[in-house]
Amino acid sequence: MNPELALPINGGFLRPLVEADVHQGYVDGLNDPLVNRFLDGVKASVQTAGSVCDFVAADRLSPSSVLWGVWTDESPRHVGTVRLHGIERRHGTAHIGICLFDQRCWGRGLGSAAIAAATRWAIDALGLRWIEAGAYEANLASQRAFLSAGYVEVFDIPGKYLLEGVPTTVKVYAARA
Template structure:
């Protein structure tokens, strides 16, 4: 999917990722076991910025996903990424995945701000009726960000994932589009 504009929030700019965004800092997030502990990508950590470029190009070429960088408006710092997709048009639903990789940006509400804006885009501009996000039960930061963005916990699947050698539940959060009459 292609987004030919930048989504703006009061503190963030969300724009399509490009090869130039495959920085050493981004690679460092993906290699940081604290940052990636809840990401499935921790099982195939990129070896180089070239691996990140390939990932960015792969998602950008996709017809059902959109990868956006999360940048601070005040100084342009790249602090994370958010992806909407796959978008399942026949069911008018899409999934969200996100990462605030810069640990200095944790706990400041940037995640919920980005989630809220990308969910708005998915509903209002892509015509989705439902946006979902799955997390591990111990990912308290993500749970808080989703709730703050208006999502609701819809399902818990016990013993669904392995994290740090333990079986954990996964949780599905959802946001329904307003009913149109």
């Protein structure tokens, strides 16, 4: 799914990524242990420009996901991504995740603005009724971003997932239409 639109946010916008948007800062950010600490799939192998382009291309062609780049007014390149995936139209549900790989953007409310814009679009344009996100218990910044974007905590999953090899709790948040 590749919507041909830009979503405005305070201080920037979201736009669906294309392979030409992949830049070295994006690749380096995905490989940075501080950035990818709470990301699952990215850490499985070292990311390269080729592997990131392949991911962007696959997502762009997928009927069940949208990968937006997060741009700020002061940057010519995107500084993060927000991804709506696992879109299930029959049930009206999807999952959402965010990664701000440019650490200079952390703590500015950009994540919650991006989450809120993507969520509004999913509810309004796709008619979804439930958007779900998971955050490791230690990932306080993500939890704050989802709460600030209007999500509510719906349940915890204790001990199922590993963070740095240790069973941990994942907090599940949802936005509802």
